[in-house]
Amino acid sequence: MFEITDQALSLEPLISVVKRSSSGAVATFLGVVREQTRGRRVRYLEYEAYREMAIPKMREIADEIHRKWEVDQIAMVHRVGRLEIGEASVAIAVSAPHRHAALAACGYAINRLKEIVPIWKKEVWTDGEEWVGPRM
Known part of the structure; x- marks a missing residue:
């Protein structure tokens, strides 16, 4: 599951998608x-x-993770549009036979997502605003 959506995010659907009978752990972010x-x-x-590029980049991250760790499944969903304080912007779930791999892969996934996936954020403050994007 790799998605860009304008809908509210929840971890439960991602957990359901990644959990396998071989999974001893599901790490989430x-x-x-x-x-x-x-x-x-x-x-x-x-x-x-940039949806047409974001989804392939998410899959690229999943491929990197599969090369680095023994994991079962990976899911990543990022929200677009206006988000208020407290709303979720990104959800990630990684299942693996062991917790160490699941936790390490989940941390890697969010860091790589911020680095290479073409998603831009406009931070609107009480005294200004600024667009921030990936460090591609």
């Missing part, structure tokens, strides 16, 4: 809009994505 960043008060965030 849920990125949530916080009220402050770099010392500035956030009003809201707005996300945009």
